[in-house]
Amino acid sequence: MTTVSPGPTSELLAVDAIPVDGAVRIVCAGEVDCSTAPALRRALDGAFADRPRRVTVDLEAVTFLDSAGLSALAVAHRTADQAGVPMRVLVATRAVTRALQVTGLWDLLGCETVHPGTAGAA
DSSP: OEEEOOSTTGGGEEEEEEEETTEEEEEEEEEESTTTHHHHHHHHHHHHHTOOSOEEEEEEEEEEEOHHHHHHHHHHHHHHHHHTOOEEEEEOOHHHHHHHHHTTHHHHHTOEEOOTTOGGGO
C-alpha cells in the first residue's frame, strides 16, 4: 500500500493507491480541497501511468469535496477515457454526492453510492 502525502496539510487527506489483480484502487479519507487535491491528482496520474485494467476511486471516507477535487476527478475521467481504462467512483457521504450531482459529474463519472464500510468489498 502506498500513501501519497499531500504536503504540509497531510492531516486533512490520506490517499492510498492499492494495486489489486491488475487494477488500482485509490482510497481517499478526509477533505479534498485546493490544498489536498494535488495528492489525489498524483495518485490518479500514477495509477493511469501503469495502464491498469481498471481504476476505482473510493471516496467513501471523504467528508468534503470542492472544485479542485471535482477537477481532479474530471481530469482523471478524461485520462481514463483516452487510455481506454474503465474508471468507477464510489461515494458514501451526502456532501460528496451533492457536489458531484450539482456539477453533473455524478452521471459523467458513473458514480455509485455505497454504504459506509462496504466500499472495500465493491
